[in-house]
Amino acid sequence: NAGVMQNPRHLVRRRGQEARLRCSPMKGHSHVYWYRQLPEEGLKFMVYLQKENIIDESGMPKERFSAEFPKEGPSILRIQQVVRGDSAAYFCASSLTVDRGLTGELFFGEGSRLTVL
Amino acid sequence: AQSVTQLGSHVSVSEGALVLLRCNYSSSVPPYLFWYVQYPNQGLQLLLKYTSAATLVKGINGFEAEFKKSETSFHLTKPSAHMSDAAEYFCAVSDKSNTGKLIFGQGTTLQVKP
Numbered sequence: 487n488a489g490v491m492q493n494p495r496h497l498v499r500r501r502g503q504e505a506r507l508r509c510s511p512m513k514g515h516s517h518v519y520w521y522r523q524l525p526e527e528g529l530k531f532m533v534y535l536q537k538e539n540i541i542d543e544s545g546m547p548k549e550r551f552s553a554e555f556p557k558e559g560p561s562i563l564r565i566q567q568v569v570r571g572d573s574a575a576y577f578c579a580s581s582l583t584v585d586r587g588l589t590g591e592l593f594f595g596e597g598s599r600l601t602v603l
Numbered sequence: 604a605q606s607v608t609q610l611g612s613h614v615s616v617s618e619g620a621l622v623l624l625r626c627n628y629s630s631s632v633p634p635y636l637f638w639y640v641q642y643p644n645q646g647l648q649l650l651l652k653y654t655s656a657a658t659l660v661k662g663i664n665g666f667e668a669e670f671k672k673s674e675t676s677f678h679l680t681k682p683s684a685h686m687s688d689a690a691e692y693f694c695a696v697s698d699k700s701n702t703g704k705l706i707f708g709q710g711t712t713l714q715v716k717p
């Protein structure tokens with residue numbers, strides 16, 4: 487069973503361009519989370535999605551950032567008009583349930599590292 | 604709201620020495636607590652978790668953590684450090700909402716010296 491797959495692993499963009507980061511959750515997982523890790527910082531929650539629904543986007547910047555998890559295909563984190571401050575590692579995680587107390591472990595991908603020039 | 608504080612952004616130990624990474628939490632409800640490890644350029648891997656059963660939790664690679672409610676702590680320990688333990692370690696708390704999201708601490712980088 488493949489783990490959480492993220493691509494691209496590394497992405498370089500110039501200021502003003504768009505970045506699209508993709509995440510395929512583990513097979514059978516319908517809960518997807520995106521986190522951002524800035525240099526020398528911990529992981530900050532961005533958004534939680536289920537198929538075709540954004541459940542919690544309390545950590546998403548108000549502008550330029552959007553996320554989706556369509557019925558078919560991977561979840562996508564989209565950053566429009568990137569700025570240097572967007573340079574970070576973006577991690578996707580998936581789980582079978584939302585109950586972390588039982589078997590609902592959160593599995594992480596290896597991340598997508600965005601560099602904005 | 605739940606939060607996590609990791610004391611010490613960098614910890615350095617000698618190979619074979621005790622590893623102690625500190626984590627304190629704040630939670631309005633009984634928490635679920637986690638330790639994750641991140642090796643360079645990789646994702647996070649779950650080391651262990653506390654879910655209100657035994658207060659001493661054993662994880663992978665010889666790590667364990669003890670939940671102490673009176674101290675609101677969940678420190679991570681390993682009796683004898685190995686070179687391969689060098690990595691970044693994150694403590695996290697589940698926010699117990701219906702989202703299942705985790706709130707992470709700032710992380711502690713563990714350096715193991717030969």
